[in-house]
Amino acid sequence: MKTQLAAAVVGGSSKEAARELVSSVRQQLAGADPALVLAFASTKQPLTDVTSALQEAFPDRVLSASTAGEFAGNDGSNGQTAVFAVAGDYKAFVGIGTNLAQDPQAAVQRAVAAVPESIEGYPHKTAIVFIDSLAWSGEEATLLVAALLGDEVQIAGGAAGDDLAMQSTHVGAGSQAANNAIAVGVLFSKQPLGVGVAHGHKPLSGQLKVTRSEGPRVYELNDGNAWAVWKDAVRKRAKEAWGLDVDTMKDPTDIVQLFARYEGGLDRGDGHYTVRAPLVVNEDGSLNFTSGMPVGTTFRIMETTSDDLVRSAREAAERSCSKLGKRAAGAVVFDCAVRKIVLGSDFGRAIKAINGAIDGPIAGFATYGEIAMNIGELSGFHNSTTVVLTFPE
Amino acid sequence: MLAPALGSEKSVEILEDAAHRLGFGHLMSVEQAIALLGTVAQADGLVGIVGNLARSRLRLEAVRGKGAT
Numbered sequence: 001m002k003t004q005l006a007a008a009v010v011g012g013s014s015k016e017a018a019r020e021l022v023s024s025v026r027q028q029l030a031g032a033d034p035a036l037v038l039a040f041a042s043t044k045q046p047l048t049d050v051t052s053a054l055q056e057a058f059p060d061r062v063l064s065a066s067t068a069g070e071f072a073g074n075d076g077s078n079g080q081t082a083v084f085a086v087a088g089d090y091k092a093f094v095g096i097g098t099n100l101a102q103d104p105q106a107a108v109q110r111a112v113a114a115v116p117e118s119i120e121g122y123p124h125k126t127a128i129v130f131i132d133s134l135a136w137s138g139e140e141a142t143l144l145v146a147a148l149l150g151d152e153v154q155i156a157g158g159a160a161g162d163d164l165a166m167q168s169t170h171v172g173a174g175s176q177a178a179n180n181a182i183a184v185g186v187l188f189s190k191q192p193l194g195v196g197v198a199h200g201h202k203p204l205s206g207q208l209k210v211t212r213s214e215g216p217r218v219y220e221l222n223d224g225n226a227w228a229v230w231k232d233a234v235r236k237r238a239k240e241a242w243g244l245d246v247d248t249m250k251d252p253t254d255i256v257q258l259f260a261r262y263e264g265g266l267d268r269g270d271g272h273y274t275v276r277a278p279l280v281v282n283e284d285g286s287l288n289f290t291s292g293m294p295v296g297t298t299f300r301i302m303e304t305t306s307d308d309l310v311r312s313a314r315e316a317a318e319r320s321c322s323k324l325g326k327r328a329a330g331a332v333v334f335d336c337a338v339r340k341i342v343l344g345s346d347f348g349r350a351i352k353a354i355n356g357a358i359d360g361p362i363a364g365f366a367t368y369g370e371i372a373m374n375i376g377e378l379s380g381f382h383n384s385t386t387v388v389l390t391f392p393e
Numbered sequence: 394m395l396a397p398a399l400g401s402e403k404s405v406e407i408l409e410d411a412a413h414r415l416g417f418g419h420l421m422s423v424e425q426a427i428a429l430l431g432t433v434a435q436a437d438g439l440v441g442i443v444g445n446l447a448r449s450r451l452r453l454e455a456v457r458g459k460g461a462t
Contacts (some may be wrong), residue, residue, distance in 0.1 A: 138442075139398055139439055140438070140442050143398070143439075143442045143443055143446050144442065146446060147442075151449075151453050207402075215438055266397075266398075266399070267396075267400055267402070268396045268397050268400070268402050269401030274397050274400075291398075292439030292440075294399065294438060294439060294440050295399050296402075296403045297399060297402075298400055298402040299401065301399060328433035376450070377397065378395065378397060378398060378450070379397030379398035381454065
């Protein structure tokens with residue numbers, strides 16, 4: 001059976017948006033029943049309202065996340081809800097686990113409880129994971145999902161957003177949506193899906209070492225206050241390249257502008273870097289990352305340009321397509337919210353770059369962290385990347 | 394194995410520390426490597442989680458390797 005995909009984005013009230021999206025999905029799929037429906041809702045359409053409306057139309061197959069921007073095709077902005085639906089030779093299972101911060105292992109176990117180990121005739125397994133990374137660390141959550149789903153699973157997804165308020169993000173499965181939670185959808189397929197990731201950042205600073213931390217909260221770098229060290233490392237370049245004055249930054253919105261351009265990069269020892277971004281500066285100058293940063297971790301501060309980000313979006317799409325072994329029917333895109341900040345009006349250029357590599361329906365959202373973990377890998381959470389999950393024809 | 398999640402320098406530090414505690418040298422058998430990762434898996438937080446997953450993967454590889462021969 002050929003893969004059929006639908007993608008749409010609309011604004012308005014939650015109920016209006018959900019009604020219009022359901023109608024659009026049904027029309028695009030021409031009567032085919034979707035195996036999985038992904039919904040990406042801005043804070044203007046509370047996720048609980050959107051998911052309950054979608055659940056009525058597509059029971060027990062909706063996986064959702066709140067966003068910091070959403071899009072379908074080349075059309076996207078803030079304040080809307082996007083959907084992506086897939087029909088064809090697929091079997092899907094969705095679940096959600098709450099109290100992620102208090103008991104991560106139990107939350108992940110609940111989210112994957114309904115997923116069978118295998119399904120005869122559907123040899124390929126892909127998990128789509130949405131997490132509240134303001135509640136718990138993204139890398140740890142991703143690795144727990146990988147451990148529970150077994151060796152032969154590839155994972156894509158993202159950390160939910162809240163239009164850069166950095167207060168509360170939500171994820172959903174079926175009729176339930178919650179913060180402090182993880183939502184997992186597992187797709188069994190007859191053909192492999194493709195996962196591609198790229199970031200477009202280059203090292204700027206010398207090596208920095210985490211000398212005091214607790215989980216994802218870093219208090220000290222090189223034995224100095226973390227925020228002070230970060231500012232010292234980027235002060236000159238931020239002023240020259242972007243006109244940003246690190247010494248007058250107090251507002252979280254300004255600070256996000258800085259972190260969008262200067263992020264941490266873990267040296268993987270193979271010439272590549274895993275990007276780790278701080279999202280919040282606390283009053284004591286400690287930095288909240290979205291993954292654990294144990295004492296002794298070393299990294300460099302990275303920098304990027306708009307052109308590098310656009311190039312990397314295309315690269316992620318091409319890497320994803322190369323894993324299909326055939327033409328892509330369409331894709332879901334998880335793109336870091338901070339890339340959107342750096343790109344500004346050029347964000348559309350990055351989406352067009354992805355559309356240039358994939359001729360088919362595309363939808364996605366701006367995340368607070370992206371998930372891409374191919375089979376056999378031991379890390380899956382990224383920052384400031386584009387992750388593309390492609391579906392074969 | 395651990396470097397994508399922890400960076401190469403921290404990964405080397407963790408593995409050398411675990412090897413030292415177990416009295417292993419740089420060359421070790423698969424069983425010793427599994428035991429080494431078992432020690433890493435006992436750590437708190439990200440280090441323990443990635444160590445645990447690495448140990449599971451290595452165990453599986455070892456079983457597959459034996460199956461093939």
